[in-house]
Amino acid sequence: MQVVVTYESRTGNTRTAAQLVAGGLKDAGAEVTIGPVDTPDFKALADADLVVVGTWTDGAFFLGQRPGGAGNIARSLPDLWDKRVYSFVTYALNPGRSHEKLADLLEAKGARSLGASAFHRNRLQDDASTFVDGIIDYYGN
């Protein structure tokens, strides 16, 4: 399986989370290309069976949460017609619906969203591992 993991990150948490997801998928046998959203690997995206997109939670901590860098993601990623995508956000206190809004953004680009999660920035390892298990379960069935 060919996977692209791409992320938007200001202070490194989401990059770390993306690296954990990529590592878990590689361990499961996937061929993984990883990089920031603003330098997309168009060939890898075109060839991918699955695209994973991660970003951070922006907002006023308890209200107005949204995917950070959403404009950048919308601008930088090409259309993802019928691509299967999983997405995640990292957060500090309360992600609200930011992960669902990220999935909506990707669906607006034509993707088929199979799952959207929120990883607490202090539990990246555990939350990334659960996320990867969900992907492996889906492809194992």
Ligand SMILES: Cc1cc2nc3c(=O)[nH]c(=O)nc-3n(C[C@H](O)[C@H](O)[C@H](O)COP(=O)(O)O)c2cc1C
């Ligand atoms: C401007 C700004 C707004 C944020 N708003 C929220 C928020 O509403 N809820 C929340 O849980 N975390 C919020 N955070 C925390 C980040 O989402 C969190 O630290 C995330 O892991 C940062 O990811 P990064 O290191 O990849 O940039 C905010 C951070 C910033 C810089």
